[in-house]
Structure formats: C-alpha cells, structure tokens
Amino acid sequence: MTPRQGSAPRTRALAALLLLALAAPVAAGAQDVPRAPDPRIAARFTGEHRVRLEAILDSARAADIPAEPLVQRALEGASRRLPPARIVTAVAGLAERLRLARRALGAPASEADLLAAASALHAGIEPATLERLARSRGSAGVALPLIVLVDIVERGVPQDTAERVILSLSDPRVADADFQALRQSILGDIGSGAPAGVAAAARARGLLVTHGLAAPMP
Amino acid sequence: MPDDTTMFDPTGDEAAERDARWRRVVGELRREPSVRPGALDEVMAAVLDPAAGGSVRPIDSAPSRRAGRLGWLVRPRMIAVTPLHAAAALVLAAVALGAALVRRGDAPAPSVVAAPAGPAAAAATGTSEAAAASRTVQFVFVSGAAREVSLVGDFNDWQTGTTPLRRASPDGLWTVEVPLEPGRYTYAFVVDGTRWVPDDAAPRAPDDEFGGEKSVLYVRQDT
Numbered sequence: 543m544t545p546r547q548g549s550a551p552r553t554r555a556l557a558a559l560l561l562l563a564l565a566a567p568v569a570a571g572a573q574d575v576p577r578a579p580d581p582r583i584a585a586r587f588t589g590e591h592r593v594r595l596e597a598i599l600d601s602a603r604a605a606d607i608p609a610e611p612l613v614q615r616a617l618e619g620a621s622r623r624l625p626p627a628r629i630v631t632a633v634a635g636l637a638e639r640l641r642l643a644r645r646a647l648g649a650p651a652s653e654a655d656l657l658a659a660a661s662a663l664h665a666g667i668e669p670a671t672l673e674r675l676a677r678s679r680g681s682a683g684v685a686l687p688l689i690v691l692v693d694i695v696e697r698g699v700p701q702d703t704a705e706r707v708i709l710s711l712s713d714p715r716v717a718d719a720d721f722q723a724l725r726q727s728i729l730g731d732i733g734s735g736a737p738a739g740v741a742a743a744a745r746a747r748g749l750l751v752t753h754g755l756a757a758p759m760p
Numbered sequence: 761m762p763d764d765t766t767m768f769d770p771t772g773d774e775a776a777e778r779d780a781r782w783r784r785v786v787g788e789l790r791r792e793p794s795v796r797p798g799a800l801d802e803v804m805a806a807v808l809d810p811a812a813g814g815s816v817r818p819i820d821s822a823p824s825r826r827a828g829r830l831g832w833l834v835r836p837r838m839i840a841v842t843p844l845h846a847a848a849a850l851v852l853a854a855v856a857l858g859a860a861l862v863r864r865g866d867a868p869a870p871s872v873v874a875a876p877a878g879p880a881a882a883a884a885t886g887t888s889e890a891a892a893a894s895r896t897v898q899f900v901f902v903s904g905a906a907r908e909v910s911l912v913g914d915f916n917d918w919q920t921g922t923t924p925l926r927r928a929s930p931d932g933l934w935t936v937e938v939p940l941e942p943g944r945y946t947y948a949f950v951v952d953g954t955r956w957v958p959d960d961a962a963p964r965a966p967d968d969e970f971g972g973e974k975s976v977l978y979v980r981q982d983t
Contacts (some may be wrong), residue, residue, distance in 0.1 A: 582917060614914040618946075621918040622956070624972055634968040654944040654978065661976075665966045685944055689976050693963035718980055725963065 580613055587616070591626035598630075598637050599712035607640045608653045639663045646672040647684065658688035665692045671705050678712035685717040689712070690725045697729060707746040715753050724749055799920030888905045895979065896937050899947075899959070901925055913947025913977075915940055920950045942981035948974045 583595050595616055599609045615636050619629030643659035644651065651659070659672050666686040667688075675684050691708045695701050711721070724745055731741035750756035835905060901909050911923040915938060925934035946965050949957045959975035967974055 613916070614918065618912075618914075618918040619970060620971065621912060621920060624970060628969075635969060652981070654942070654981075657944045658978075661965050686978055686980070689944070689963050689978055692966065693976070697963045698968060718978075 549674060580609075582613060582617060586620040587626060587629075591630050591697055593634060594630050598633055602637050602640070604620065605641060605644075606649075608639060608656065611640070611653070611657055614638055621724075623745045636660060642669055643672065645669070650681075650683070651676070652683060654685040655683055657717075658685040658692075662688045662692050662749045665695055666701060667705065671709065674709060675712050678709070678714070679745060680714055682714040683718075686721045693725060694728055694738070694742055697732060699728070699742045700739045703739040703742055707742045710746055710755075715754065715755070716749065720753075722747055774901070780867070895941065896939050897977065897979065898935060898937050899925065899949075901934040901949050901957075901959075902932055903934065903951065904935070906932065908952055909934045910950045910953075911947060912935055912950055912956075914945040915947070920953065925949070940977075940979050942979045945977045945979070946974045947977060 579592075579596050582598065583599070584591060587595055595612075599612055602609050602612055612633050615633050616629055619632060625744045639660035640656055642663055647655055647659055655676075660673060663669065672684070672688075675687060679687065687708050691704055694707075695704045699707075711724070727745045727748075728738070728741045731745065732738050747756060771922045899911055903909065908923040910921055911925060912918045912920055916923050923936060923938060925936040926931070947959070949959065951957055956972050958972075958973040962975035962977060965974055965976045
C-alpha cells in the first residue's frame with residue numbers, strides 16, 4: 543500500500559469528525575427551542591388565542607427571552623378568569639418588556655434580573671436607569687435593588703427620588719440584605735408618618751455612611 | 761596466497777611512498793576552490809532575502825540562549841498543514857470555546873434563601889419568611905374571618921386549591937411551606953376561593969393589566 547492510498551481513509555475519518563462536530567451544536571440549539579406546544583397553554587386556551595400565545599412563546603425563545611414567565615402570565619390570567627384577548631395582550635406586553643430588559647441588562651442577566659427589570663419598566667423606570675444599575679452592580683445582580691425600587695415607588699416614594707436612592711446604593715459592596723433592610727426601614731418610617739421621599743433619602747444616606755460610601759453628617 | 765599480516769605491516773620504502781600519497785590527497789581536499797571575488801557575499805545575500813525565496817534567518821534573530829532548555833518552544837520552524845487539518849482545528853477550537861461559554865453561564869448552586877420578611881400584619885394581610893438554611897419558604901396569612909385560604913403564584917401555575925394554607929391558630933393564623941428554586945416569583949392569597957389578596961408585608965408588583973395587586977418573592981442564588 544502506498545502512502546497516498548493510506549491517507550484516503552484517514553481523510554474520510556477526519557471529514558466525518560468535522561461533520562459530527564458541526565452537527566452537534568445545531569442539534570443542541572434545536573433542543574433549546576422546543577416546537578411542541580406547551581401543554582398548560584393547550585389545556586387552558588383554544589383557537590386563535592392559543593395560536594397567538596404559542597407564537598409569542600416561540601418568538602421569545604428565538605430571541606433568548608425566557609418563555610416560562612410568559613406561560614405563567616397566561617396561566618395567571620386564566621386563573622383570574624379574564625377574557626383571553628386581554629390575557630394575550632398582557633403576555634405580549636410582558637414579552638416586549640423582557641426584550642427591552644435583555645437589551646438594557648445584557649446577555650449575562652439572570653431570569654430573576656430580567657423579570658425585575660421588566661417589572662421596573664412597567665412601573666415607568668427608564669431603560670437608561672436599568673443600564674446604569676447593571677453596570678454598577680456587575681455580577682451582584684439587579685433583581686433585589688429593582689424589586690425594592692418598584693416597591694417603594696408603589697408605597698409613595700416619588701419615582702425620581704427612588705431612582706436616585708437605588709442608583710446611589712448600586713455599589714456591589716451594598717448587599718441584597720442591605721436593600722431588604724432599607725425597604726423595611728423606609729416602610730417603617732412611612733408607617734410612623736414620615737414623608738415617603740424624605741424617609742427614602744435619609745435611610746439611603748445612612749446606608750451609604752455605613753458602607754463608607756459617604757461621609758457622616760457634620 | 762599472501763600472508764594477511766603483510767598488508768598491515770609495511771616496511772621501508774613502501775610505507776614512505778604510501779604516506780606521501782596520503783598527504784597529497786589530504787592537501788588536495790583541504791584546498792579551497794577558487795571563486796570570483798564577492799561571489800560568496802552575493803550568495804549569502806540571496807539566501808537571507810525572503811523576497812528572493814530565501815528561508816534562512818540570520819543568526820542574530822534566532823531565539824536567545826537565555827531560553828535554555830526550553831528554546832525549542834520558541835524556535836521558529838516550518839509546519840505543513842493541509843486545508844482539512846486547518847478546518848478541523850478551527851472547528852475544535854470553536855467547540856471548545858462554546859463549551860467554555862456554556863460552562864461560564866452555569867448557575868452556582870443555591871445556598872441562601874432570601875424572602876420578604878415583615879412584621880406581623882393586621883387581619884387580611886399576609887407575611888412570608890424564609891427558612892434560612894433551606895429553600896423552603898414559609899407563607900403566612902392572617903384572617904380570623906376566612907374559611908379557607910390558598911396560595912397561587914408562578915411556582916404552582918396559579919392553580920387555586922393546589923397549595924392550601926392550614927389554620928395554625930384559632931385566631932386566624934394561616935401558614936404553608938413551599939420548596940422553591942432561586943428566582944423571582946409573584947404570588948397572591950386566594951381567600952374563600954374567590955377573593956385575591958396580596959401579601960401586604962412583601963414587595964408589590966404593579967399590575968394594571970390584570971387589575972389586581974400581587975406580591976413579589978425573591979429567592980436569592982448564591983454567588
């Protein structure tokens with residue numbers, strides 16, 4: 543056997559390996575985007591509304607948006623016995639907010655971060671605020687700061703004050719537990735009769751001083 | 761037949777003549793051929809010039825002697841690569857990079873549960889507290905008038921009746937413990953099968969699309 547004859551089987555084996563290596567990621571990607579209808583949606587929606595919901599879910603999966611929160615949103619509406627058209631509109635709205643959140647937070651954002659950001663957008667927080675917060679927090683995540691931000695706005699803290707408070711505490715050294723404590727303190731002050739904005743600003747300053755991020759008042 | 765030993769034991773004139781012949785041969789071999797003046801420099805310049813097809817590097821561009829025994833790592837050499845080998849190497853590199861990125865995206869194991877914790881609320885409001893050492897989250901609802909209370913949320917497909925709270929005290933303290941994975945959840949209590957009530961001690965989530973208030977629970981993931 544000449545060397546040239548011996549290289550042919552080796553070349554074919556290399557080509558087969560190449561094809562396998564190229565096909566594996568495609569197959570894995572196909573698993574990430576299941577085409578089968580979600581049985582929970584199929585059980586509670588019919589006709590046009592079911593088709594529209596499945597289309598929203600497929601579109602979300604293709605855009606690297608988590609589909610499960612959308613399914614849950616639809617199931618919540620069904621449990622509340624709301625009209626299907628209204629549910630489809632709400633699910634589409636959440637999908638759009640999740641897309642905006644993904645764009646603002648970037649690819650590494652967790653599902654919890656995305657959901658908290660989508661809720662913040664729904665509450666009127668600007669995407670630029672989400673971007674700034676994500677940049678500052680880094681791997682510390684934005685879920686709890688955003689949950690607290692939305693909550694204190696709901697409890698009466700003016701939105702611009704609430705945004706400034708949370709952004710001022712966006713240093714990664716400020717832990718999730720600090721945000722929980724901040725929320726409790728603000729709610730306690732509001733319950734005691736303090737103006738919501740004043741309570742938020744004062745409690746945030748205290749937290750900044752505690753972490754050495756601001757000088758104490760003279 | 762001659763004696764073999766005589767071949768290696770020459771004597772007298774015979775040996776002297778042979779030595780003289782050897783000296784002439786060696787002298788002839790040692791003599792450098794005559795070349796045109798400057799020809800040697802022209803040849804070396806052509807060898808060192810890549811544009812002229814040269815492939816030999818000057819000695820002063822070779823790896824430093826300081827490389828020592830690891831000099832072979834940095835010593836330049838020519839390698840023959842077929843297009844198929846190059847494509848295989850590229851694909852393997854891409855697969856390895858992809859695997860590294862997927863691994864980087866893997867979530868660490870959860871170890872801490874964080875949940876909204878608030879003071880005991882008035883009747884018809886709820887509180888939830890986390891069991892610090894596990895992922896089990898306790899939900900608490902206070903209502904002396906309620907006949908039955910259940911929990912609905914992102915963790916049970918919002919199915920009423922699947923997660924009932926049990927009455928823990930005659931004065932209307934209702935509780936249930938639910939194992940939860942890390943993440944952000946929204947939930948509400950359903951009182952007597954019809955009335956949806958948020959957990960007043962937990963953070964709120966705006967929901968003008970469905971028209972009812974609900975609460976937020978965040979189960980933290982260890983970093």
